[in-house]
Amino acid sequence: MRNVFTIAGKELRSYFTSPVAYVLLASYLALAGYFFYALLLAFNQTLQIYSMMRNPEMLSRFNLNQMVIAPLLHNLAVLLIFIVPAITMRMFPEEKRSGTYELLLTSPIRVGEIVLGKFLGGLVLVLLMVALSGLFGVLLRAYGNPELPMMLVGYLGLALMATVFLALGTLISSFTDNVVIGYVGALFALLVLYTIGWLGETVQGVSGNLIRYVSITDHFQELTKGIVDTRDLVYFVTLVVVGLFLTQRSVESVRWR
Amino acid sequence: MIEVASLTKRYGELAAIRDVSFTAAPGQILGFLGPNGAGKTTTMRIITGFLPATTGTVRVDGFDVFEQSAEVRRRIGYLPENPPLYNDMSVPSYLRFVAKLKGLRRGDVAVALERVLDTCGLRQVRDRLLGHLSKGYRQRVGLAQALIHDPPVLILDEPTIGLDPRQIIEIRSLIRTLGGKRTVILSTHILPEVSQVCDKVVIINEGHIVIEDQVANLTRDRTLEDVFIEAITRDSGDGSRASAAAES
Numbered sequence: 001m002r003n004v005f006t007i008a009g010k011e012l013r014s015y016f017t018s019p020v021a022y023v024l025l026a027s028y029l030a031l032a033g034y035f036f037y038a039l040l041l042a043f044n045q046t047l048q049i050y051s052m053m054r055n056p057e058m059l060s061r062f063n064l065n066q067m068v069i070a071p072l073l074h075n076l077a078v079l080l081i082f083i084v085p086a087i088t089m090r091m092f093p094e095e096k097r098s099g100t101y102e103l104l105l106t107s108p109i110r111v112g113e114i115v116l117g118k119f120l121g122g123l124v125l126v127l128l129m130v131a132l133s134g135l136f137g138v139l140l141r142a143y144g145n146p147e148l149p150m151m152l153v154g155y156l157g158l159a160l161m162a163t164v165f166l167a168l169g170t171l172i173s174s175f176t177d178n179v180v181i182g183y184v185g186a187l188f189a190l191l192v193l194y195t196i197g198w199l200g201e202t203v204q205g206v207s208g209n210l211i212r213y214v215s216i217t218d219h220f221q222e223l224t225k226g227i228v229d230t231r232d233l234v235y236f237v238t239l240v241v242v243g244l245f246l247t248q249r250s251v252e253s254v255r256w257r
Numbered sequence: 258m259i260e261v262a263s264l265t266k267r268y269g270e271l272a273a274i275r276d277v278s279f280t281a282a283p284g285q286i287l288g289f290l291g292p293n294g295a296g297k298t299t300t301m302r303i304i305t306g307f308l309p310a311t312t313g314t315v316r317v318d319g320f321d322v323f324e325q326s327a328e329v330r331r332r333i334g335y336l337p338e339n340p341p342l343y344n345d346m347s348v349p350s351y352l353r354f355v356a357k358l359k360g361l362r363r364g365d366v367a368v369a370l371e372r373v374l375d376t377c378g379l380r381q382v383r384d385r386l387l388g389h390l391s392k393g394y395r396q397r398v399g400l401a402q403a404l405i406h407d408p409p410v411l412i413l414d415e416p417t418i419g420l421d422p423r424q425i426i427e428i429r430s431l432i433r434t435l436g437g438k439r440t441v442i443l444s445t446h447i448l449p450e451v452s453q454v455c456d457k458v459v460i461i462n463e464g465h466i467v468i469e470d471q472v473a474n475l476t477r478d479r480t481l482e483d484v485f486i487e488a489i490t491r492d493s494g495d496g497s498r499a500s501a502a503a504e505s
Contacts, residue, residue, distance in 0.1 A: 006357040010343075017345050103341035103402070106305045107358040108330040254308075 003109040007117025008124070015087075015125055028083050028129050035075040036136045039068045064146040065154075069137065070224040073154045076133055077220060080126075080162050081190045087125060088169025089182035091118045092251070096177035105254070115247045119170050126162045130155065150226030157223025160236040161216060165190055167243030174250045258283040258440040259304065259410060264313035266299050273299045274464040277313070281457065283409075286436040288455035288472070289444040290485060296464045297444040298338055301412050304442070305335045317410055331360060334408040338415055340399025344388030348379055348398060351387055352405055359406035373401040376431065393424040400428070404435075411441045417450060429454050452481045460488055467492045 015021040043064070050058050095101040104114055134155055140146045169186040176182050197215030200208055212218055216239075219232040259281040266273045274296040281287040291297050302308040304315050306326050315322040317329045343351060349370060356366045374380055377397045382390060387398060396416065403411060416432065417425045433454055435441055445451060451458050452472060458481070460468040467488045468475070475484050 003358065006354065010346075010354050013350070014343065014345050098341065098343070099337055099339040100341040100343060102302075102305075102307050102335070102337045103355065104358070106307050106330055106333065106335050107355075108327045108360050109358060110327075 003113040004117045004120060007104075007109075007114055008120040011091075011118055011121025012124055015121070020086075021125055024083055024086060024125070025129060025132070028079060029132055031079055032072075032076055032133045032136070035079075036068075036072055036139075039072055039075075043067050064140055064144050065150045065226070068140065069146060069151055069154055072136060073158050073224050074220075076130075076158055077161050077217075078194070080129075080158075080165055081194055082187065083129070084126060084162060084165040085169050085172075085183045085186035085190065087122050088166060088173045088186055089179050091122070091170055091173040091182075093173060093177050093179045093182050111252045112248045115170070115174075115244055115251060119167065119244060119247075122166050122170065123163060126166050127159060130159045130162055133158075147226070153226045153228055154224045156228075157220050160223070160233075161220050164193075164216065164236055164239045164243070167240040167247075168193070171243045171247045171250065174247045258285070258318060259287075259442065260314075260316045261300070261304065262314045262316075264300065264303055264310045264315065266296075266303060266308065267311045272464055274461075277461065277464075277466055279459045279466060279469045281440050281442060283440055284437050285457055286432065286441040286443060286455045288451035288458045289442055289461065290446065290448070290451055290458055291444075291461035292446060292489065295461045297461060298414055300461070301335075301414050301442065301444060302337075305333055305412055306330055307335075331406075332408055333410045333412055334403035334406065335412045336399045336403040336414060336416055338418075340395050341402070342387040342395060342398060344386065346387055348383055348385060348387065348390075349374075351398065352401055355402040356405045359408075361406055369405050369407070372407075373404050376404065377401040378427070392419045393421060396420060396424075396428070400431070409439055411435060411439055413441065413443045415444055415446075417445065417447065425450075448481050448485055452476060460485060462489050462492045 046067075047059075047062060050062070092101075095104060105111075137146070137151050137155065140151075141148065168189055169182075172185040172189055173182040176185065193214075193216050195217075196211055197217045200212035200215055200218070202208075203211055213235075216235075219235045222229055222232050261280070262278050264277040265275050277296070277300055279287075289297055289300070299308065303310045304317070304322065306322050306329055309323065315329075318332050320328040320332070322329050343354075346354070352370050352373060353366055356369050357363075361369055374383065377400050379394070379397055379401060382394050385394075387395065390398065396419070400413070400416060403413070413432070417428050420428060429450060432441060432443065436454075436456070443450075443455065455472055458468065458470060458472050458475060459466060468484070472481070475481060
């Protein structure tokens with residue numbers, strides 16, 4: 001475990017001693033702020049229209065959770081599809097290019113520790129992003145009355161989603177020694193994972209069920225509604241574990257060739 | 258200390274090395290000589306456990322590189338052809354990182370760091386980023402990371418390449434002081450380096466060993482240059498005749 005933290009610490013330092021972490025954090029938060037502002041504006045406008053119609057029954061159905069937080073979380077998830085690959089793309093290619101891969105693989109540490117360390121380093125950065133975007137939830141709470149548990153579960157969903165993205169990005173980065181391929185490969189995989197649910201709406205039968213199960217959006221949607229289902233949690237954890245396990249195999253495979 | 262026994266490494270059809278065997282006794286400095294592309298780097302990568310061999314075995318201090326890889330890796334300090342540096346790290350933070358990777362205890366890291374800063378002459382560049390160092394200093398940091406856990410075995414892949422004459426002399430004398438206590442394998446294609454620094458020489462050509470002997474024996478009545486050129490020409494001549502025969 002000590003080796004894992006050694007690697008994770010080095011990864012994290014390299015994010016923060018270069019501009020990488022700041023550029024990613026700033027772009028993410030700036031866009032997130034814009035999404036939040038736009039959603040809030042739309043919410044206020046609709047609210048005004050309905051209050052002019054003096055329809056109390058309609059008004060009571062309005063809530064911040066459904067009209068601001070849930071769409072915001074979905075937008076942030078899409079944003080992370082583009083941001084997380086920028087974190088994972090250099091994990092392995094850079095080591096291979098600079099020759100430090102030889103240092104890591106000839107040190108008395110296990111391949112699994114290298115993979116886990118790199119993943120954890122990235123995870124700290126990703127979770128920091130998600131946590132900072134929690135600021136919007138805090139603002140809503142200060143000036144409005146969103147349901148707190150529902151909001152927290154939604155953010156938990158976003159964090160889980162980001163963790164899955166990170167694990168898959170780590171896996172793809174281990175396949176290549178090219179940073180561009182590392183980015184585009186991860187972007188492609190995450191977009192497929194995110195959009196595959198679109199097929200699930202039309203395909204019937206067993207394959208339809210399968211597609212709906214694989215689709216990350218369907219599981220995420222449940223969490224943004226504030227519903228914690230063990231099946232969804234199992235789904236996220238499974239993807240992370242499988243992603244990291246395959247990364248370990250892919251790095252280890254240098255030794256079989 | 259190091260026993261290499263009939264190593265072969267194939268990449269598909271192409272054999273990078275064939276049936277390579279040699280030994281290095283404890284405390285010996287072994288010069289690993291050969292033209293570019295002869296298989297020096299491949300052999301060294303196999304010894305360090307970075308690459309697997311197709312067939313054959315390597316034992317370091319009695320431990321098998323494939324079976325007891327972790328034990329072997331603990332005992333080896335390795336300087337690859339390009340020093341494995343992270344350009345965004347400073348000299349001490351990089352060396353501390355390597356020290357922890359090599360399994361040094363937290364309390365021993367500071368002492369080890371000071372020791373290698375001294376032995377490798379890195380005091381002046383203490384606070385610099387690795388990316389800003391000159392080639393010579395990068396090479397020295399590379400050597401420092403190989404030495405940080407005080408390993409009994411050192412594998413150095415062309416340690417003096419790209420250095421200026423003064424630095425070459427410094428690094429050579431440093432390596433000489435490392436022998437005796439440690440077993441060193443040093444690859445190079447600079448012949449005087451071997452006669453100045455090494456006890457034993459192994460010459461590899463086109464993937465197989467052509468000479469394994471003490472430097473003193475080889476240079477008794479002629480220079481190492483003559484020995485090297487003669488061995489390589491004789492071997493390459495044989496090789497092309499053999500392959501011509503195989504084709505006909």
